[in-house]
Amino acid sequence: MDNFSFDEMWEKIMACDSSYDGLFYTAVKTTKIYCRPSCRSRKPKKINVDFYETIPEAVEAGFRACKRCQPDAGLSPQMELVKSVKSFLVQHYKEPLVLQDIADFAGVSPFYLERQFKQATSETPREYLEKIRVDKAAHLLKNTSLTNLEICYEAGFQSPSNFYKVFRTVLDCSPSEFRNK
Incomplete structure (x- = not known):
C-alpha cells in the first residue's frame, strides 16, 4: 500500500x-468488518478505519467479510486479469507505459x-492509468505546495501539455482551478 496514503484511500471509500476494488480493503474497528472500497454501506468515522492490502491480512487482524459487498467472493478469470492489471498500473503509474507493456x-x-478490461470496467487501460495519475495529481494539488510542473512529473505524466489536457478531461477544470477550489 506504498502507492496510496491513508487520505487517498479514505477519499476512494x-x-x-x-475502480479500486481488490487493491485494498477497508476495515472498521468498531464493527470488525472489512469491505471493498466501493461498498455502499454507511460510512464509518475516519478514526475507526484501518486499511489492508489483502483479505488474509484483514482476517488475521480479526475482521470478517461484509455481507453487503462480499469482498471475499471469488473473482472470475476475467476479473482476476483486470485486478492484476489494475494493481500493475497503480504500482507503475510513474512509468511511461504503453498498451504493449501492460499486455506483456x-x-x-x-x-x-x-x-477484457473495457468490458469489465467501461474504460481502457490507458484511461484507467490516466485516472490514477489525475487522482494522484489532485491529491498532491490539495495537500502539497509543489508547482504544477513538479506535480505533472510526480504523477507520472510525460509532458505538461498532456497533464493539462488529461486533467481537464477527467476533472473538468485545470490543475490551478482545482487547487483554488
Missing part, C-alpha cells in the same frame, strides 16, 4: 470508487487485454 505483464495480447 467516501466516493465508493469501484499480463501475458495476453494487447487486443485481448483492452477488450
Whole structure:
C-alpha cells in the first residue's frame, strides 16, 4: 500500500470508487468488518478505519467479510486479469507505459487485454492509468505546495501539455482551478 496514503484511500471509500476494488480493503474497528472500497454501506468515522492490502491480512487482524459487498467472493478469470492489471498500473503509474507493456505483464495480447478490461470496467487501460495519475495529481494539488510542473512529473505524466489536457478531461477544470477550489 506504498502507492496510496491513508487520505487517498479514505477519499476512494467516501466516493465508493469501484475502480479500486481488490487493491485494498477497508476495515472498521468498531464493527470488525472489512469491505471493498466501493461498498455502499454507511460510512464509518475516519478514526475507526484501518486499511489492508489483502483479505488474509484483514482476517488475521480479526475482521470478517461484509455481507453487503462480499469482498471475499471469488473473482472470475476475467476479473482476476483486470485486478492484476489494475494493481500493475497503480504500482507503475510513474512509468511511461504503453498498451504493449501492460499486455506483456499480463501475458495476453494487447487486443485481448483492452477488450477484457473495457468490458469489465467501461474504460481502457490507458484511461484507467490516466485516472490514477489525475487522482494522484489532485491529491498532491490539495495537500502539497509543489508547482504544477513538479506535480505533472510526480504523477507520472510525460509532458505538461498532456497533464493539462488529461486533467481537464477527467476533472473538468485545470490543475490551478482545482487547487483554488
